[in-house]
Amino acid sequence: MQTFIKDLSSKVGEEVVFKGWLYNKRSSGKIAFLELRDGTGFIQAVAVKDSLSDDIWAEIEALTQESSLEVVGEVSAHPKKEGVYELQVSKLTSIQVAHEYPIALKEHGPEFLSDNRHLWLRSKKQWAILRIRDIIETAINEYLHDQGFIRADSPIFTPNACEGTTTLFPVPYFDLGEAYLSQSGQLYAEAAIASVGRCYDFGPVFRAEKSTTKRHLTEFWMMDAEGAFIEHDENLQIQEDLLKAIVKKCLENCTEELKVLERDTAPLQKMLEESFTRYTYEEAIKKLNELGSDIKYGEDLGNDDEGLLTKDSAVPVFIEKWPKKIKPFYMKIDPENPERVLNNDLIGIEGAGELIGGSQREDDFELLMTRIREDENLDEKDYEWYTDLRKYGSVPHSGFGIGLERTVRWISGTEHIRECIPFPRLVNRLKP
Numbered sequence: 001m002q003t004f005i006k007d008l009s010s011k012v013g014e015e016v017v018f019k020g021w022l023y024n025k026r027s028s029g030k031i032a033f034l035e036l037r038d039g040t041g042f043i044q045a046v047a048v049k050d051s052l053s054d055d056i057w058a059e060i061e062a063l064t065q066e067s068s069l070e071v072v073g074e075v076s077a078h079p080k081k082e083g084v085y086e087l088q089v090s091k092l093t094s095i096q097v098a099h100e101y102p103i104a105l106k107e108h109g110p111e112f113l114s115d116n117r118h119l120w121l122r123s124k125k126q127w128a129i130l131r132i133r134d135i136i137e138t139a140i141n142e143y144l145h146d147q148g149f150i151r152a153d154s155p156i157f158t159p160n161a162c163e164g165t166t167t168l169f170p171v172p173y174f175d176l177g178e179a180y181l182s183q184s185g186q187l188y189a190e191a192a193i194a195s196v197g198r199c200y201d202f203g204p205v206f207r208a209e210k211s212t213t214k215r216h217l218t219e220f221w222m223m224d225a226e227g228a229f230i231e232h233d234e235n236l237q238i239q240e241d242l243l244k245a246i247v248k249k250c251l252e253n254c255t256e257e258l259k260v261l262e263r264d265t266a267p268l269q270k271m272l273e274e275s276f277t278r279y280t281y282e283e284a285i286k287k288l289n290e291l292g293s294d295i296k297y298g299e300d301l302g303n304d305d306e307g308l309l310t311k312d313s314a315v316p317v318f319i320e321k322w323p324k325k326i327k328p329f330y331m332k333i334d335p336e337n338p339e340r341v342l343n344n345d346l347i348g349i350e351g352a353g354e355l356i357g358g359s360q361r362e363d364d365f366e367l368l369m370t371r372i373r374e375d376e377n378l379d380e381k382d383y384e385w386y387t388d389l390r391k392y393g394s395v396p397h398s399g400f401g402i403g404l405e406r407t408v409r410w411i412s413g414t415e416h417i418r419e420c421i422p423f424p425r426l427v428n429r430l431k432p
């Protein structure tokens, strides 16, 4: 039976069977240090020539980077480093001796690494990011279930746009004409809440945006949460609590991963202690102008504006109540000011940019029809099923969508979003 690296601390003095890969090897000719990995972690194995048969030593000598292997050995505590364990090799069998591995343990350019993404995933940094991504997904699922949200996934083939018609990916769909890849499952989540009250979907969404920034993918994962009877203020509170729950879970479960990434965790700790800042859109524009931005009322915030607004902030910043003109049809008109909507963006700290977009939804049939008709790109027929929801037991409701890779990028402290999803899809990259 295989013992995993993550469980070795309780096996000191015992002989275990290890199965995995060779990450790196140093040998003096008499003693070899093998850095091994098995998916759960990394460990050094020590092989002493004199205490091994000639056959086994020859096998060790022949091992190349990324060879797969099986080792039998005793677990020992590292002589100097506390909490670090080693394996004293008594037997070793290679499963497959790897061909010369293209990714040496040195700096490589991003294009080369991206071409070799299927192999690059094995590097220590990518291992850490993949694991953090998994913990973030787990944290989201746990938090939402704790709050009574049921998972009800949305379709990916859709007949209409959720987030504007300019970023749709069309797909030929049999005799029915064109389908589009979903931009967000929100509209379907709005239908499902009338069945289960609170729900969420979690899956891939698609945007045909020609953005080549460090924060844009053409395929990314989004969690859309939606709740009946949740109004604007509560919606913001849920977003704040969710983000804090994610950070807390990462700090508790990803110590090793964050260390590998050399992530300073102090800002993550600190943001748990205070409430998030809330600016109205109007306040945000004023503030940005004071800080030297030339953004005008009615314009969307760019990357630089988001950075400027959160520059000295220890906590993420909500920007709420945007002009309705620059926001989608489904957002509810603010009863206090018909020119704006009850929505929010949540801008992360440390240059994370927009992590969440959310809003209270227009629940009045007539007002919703007006918004759809006002938008010259939308055909009201496409939205009949959606507007039906306002005819049969309409209730005030709100929701939001969080971008998984944006969150992974921020928490892991990764520069480019392409490293935050196993196989990134960018404007100029579809392979591997």
Ligand code: 4AD
Residues within 6 Å of the ligand: 162, 163, 183, 184, 185, 186, 207, 209, 215, 216, 217, 218, 220, 222, 223, 224, 225, 354, 355, 356, 357, 358, 359, 399, 400, 401, 402, 403, 404, 405, 406
């Ligand atoms: O702000 P967005 O467009 O909101 C919606 O799609 C709503 N329908 C969600 C809802 O209310 N249920 O997207 C939500 C989040 C953004 O805040 C951002 O984190 C992420 O999705 N996002 C992207 N992530 C990576 N690449 C892109 N091209 C992204 N576009 C949006």
Ligand code: MG
Residues within 6 Å of the ligand: 345, 354, 356, 357
């Ligand atoms: Mg947005």
